[in-house]
Amino acid sequence: MTKSEIVKEISARTGIDGKAVLAVVEGFMNEVKTSLGKEENVYLRGFGSFIVKKRAQKTARNISKNTTMIIPAHNIPAFKPSDEFLTMVKMGKQ
Structure with a gap:
């Protein structure tokens, strides 16, 4: 939709x-x-939460260039559905 x-x-x-x-x-x-x-989470009761997840710094490899690179710590948005939301989706109800 x-x-x-x-x-x-x-x-x-x-x-x-x-x-x-x-x-x-x-x-x-x-x-x-x-x-x-x-970095403020948004909570919608009965629906879910839009949250900020923090990713730690990590080392990665670029295999095409055979080099190592550092990916800095960063934030990513995420959605966590409520239990009610999950139940409705699992049961296929509207």
Whole structure:
């Protein structure tokens, strides 16, 4: 499902104008990105958590050039679904 399909579905279910729904969806996504950029996790009860995972520095090999390189420590975004979310997906319910 794409963002535009999500917007259309929400608009159809709620009767709210598609442009307003799009603004809310994009605003939500921007807030999540901004929070994660500041290393603040986002918790949505019953849905899941957008979290920042910290990766330690590590040594890697470039096999085509036969060289060793250091990959510095960095943060990556991740999503951890709630138990309720996992149960719904496993059972195939809506």
